[in-house]
Amino acid sequence: MLSQYEFFKNEDNVLVRIAVTGAIGRMGKMLIEAVNASNDAELSAAVILSDSTLIGADAGETAGIGKNGIRLVGDLSEVIDCFDVLIDFTTPAATLANVDVCEKYGKGIVIGTTGFTAEEEKALSAKGADLPMIRAANFSTGVNVCLNLLKKAAEVLGSDYDVEVYEAHHRHKVDAPSGTALAMGQSVADGLGRDLRQVAVYGREGQTGVRAPDAIGFATVRGGDVVGDHTVMFLGEGERIEITHKASNRMAFATGAVRAAVWLGGKAAGKYDMRHVLDLS
Numbered sequence: 001m002l003s004q005y006e007f008f009k010n011e012d013n014v015l016v017r018i019a020v021t022g023a024i025g026r027m028g029k030m031l032i033e034a035v036n037a038s039n040d041a042e043l044s045a046a047v048i049l050s051d052s053t054l055i056g057a058d059a060g061e062t063a064g065i066g067k068n069g070i071r072l073v074g075d076l077s078e079v080i081d082c083f084d085v086l087i088d089f090t091t092p093a094a095t096l097a098n099v100d101v102c103e104k105y106g107k108g109i110v111i112g113t114t115g116f117t118a119e120e121e122k123a124l125s126a127k128g129a130d131l132p133m134i135r136a137a138n139f140s141t142g143v144n145v146c147l148n149l150l151k152k153a154a155e156v157l158g159s160d161y162d163v164e165v166y167e168a169h170h171r172h173k174v175d176a177p178s179g180t181a182l183a184m185g186q187s188v189a190d191g192l193g194r195d196l197r198q199v200a201v202y203g204r205e206g207q208t209g210v211r212a213p214d215a216i217g218f219a220t221v222r223g224g225d226v227v228g229d230h231t232v233m234f235l236g237e238g239e240r241i242e243i244t245h246k247a248s249n250r251m252a253f254a255t256g257a258v259r260a261a262v263w264l265g266g267k268a269a270g271k272y273d274m275r276h277v278l279d280l281s
């Protein structure tokens with residue numbers, strides 16, 4: 001049976017029409033540039049906060065790529081007929097609201113927002129049964145390859161090695177540890193058969209006692225313009241293995257998110273991630 005999303009197919013050079021929310025944010029501007037560079041997608045709507053003085057401005061111009069004729073609007077519903085897939089890198093509250101709109105109107109959604117509280121996570125998990133959705137804490141190809149390597153390394157190294165996750169980001173980041181650090185911790189926990197919620201240790205101070213053997217530790221650094229550094233250490237007797245990813249430009253995330261949005265074309269309702277997009281087992 002044909003899914004209601006079959007019309008997203010771009011095999012006949014039909015471009016996937018993309019809307020970007022948070023269009024004047026750091027990632028929003030990158031996403032507009034990445035859609036512009038894609039042969040498979042076109043920007044068809046751009047949404048910002050409704051009280052912004054930039055409502056009505058040209059989205060290409062605010063993204064720094066020159067005029068593209070797409071006017072910034074303050075409400076996703078206003079442009080609901082203009083797009084097939086929404087790419088959303090905003091805030092947890094905005095993303096939750098946008099999932100509802102996309103589900104109501106049968107649109108696909110690519111979610112890059114991080115920093116969901118446990119309650120917001122629960123709310124998000126309960127949504128999205130009726131729309132194609134891709135969510136990733138990090139859309140870069142390199143990080144997704146690292147997630148695979150980490151699971152494999154944890155499976156082989158086993159419990160003889162202590163695991164610690166380090167991450168650094170720019171001074172504007174509002175959540176910690178990063179969604180990517182948590183995803184890396186989750187990959188290790190999956191490889192070791194541990195429940196991350198039970199074994200995660202977020203920062204250490206004072207009389208901490210000796211390290212719990214099953215702990216997966218997280219350390220966070222914030223400052224300057226660091227785009228995103230992640231290192232997972234497997235610390236054993238006489239050796240240490242480190243798997244590191246360093247992002248030097250947000251474009252890696254934006255390109256991956258656009259690739260995910262194009263991939264979402266033709267997919268049935270369901271929750272997907274970058275392993276599906278990149279065909280990583």
Ligand code: NAD
Pocket residue numbers: 021022023024025026027028047048049050089090091094111112113114115136137138139140253
């Ligand atoms: P930012 O603060 O620069 O941009 C967010 C934008 O969203 C702002 O312009 C804000 O005004 C806008 N916004 C908030 N609520 C809105 C609403 N209701 N409607 C429209 N616009 C709204 O932040 P950023 O650095 O671009 O990051 C955004 C999110 O993406 C963060 O959660 C960040 O952690 C995440 N992120 C994810 C990845 C990934 O690969 N998954 C990569 C980088 C950043």
